[in-house]
Amino acid sequence: MYFDSIQALWSMGGHGSYVWIAYGVSLSMMLWSLISPLKAYRKQLKNIVINAKNESD
Numbered sequence: 001m002y003f004d005s006i007q008a009l010w011s012m013g014g015h016g017s018y019v020w021i022a023y024g025v026s027l028s029m030m031l032w033s034l035i036s037p038l039k040a041y042r043k044q045l046k047n048i049v050i051n052a053k054n055e056s057d
Contacts, residue, residue, distance in 0.1 A: 003009040010016050 010020075012019050
């Protein structure tokens with residue numbers, strides 16, 4: 001799509017608020033889908049290291 005100005009891009013013929021909210025929700029969900037497993041992996045790895053240290057003592 002081609003827009004004449006940033007304002008036209010932002011408003012998108014009156015549908016801009018819906019479009020930008022949809023983009024925001026989609027981006028948020030994609031980031032959450034990436035970050036959540038990484039955090040869980042790091043937490044589990046930390047627990048494994050702690051358990052290994054406890055078992056070796």
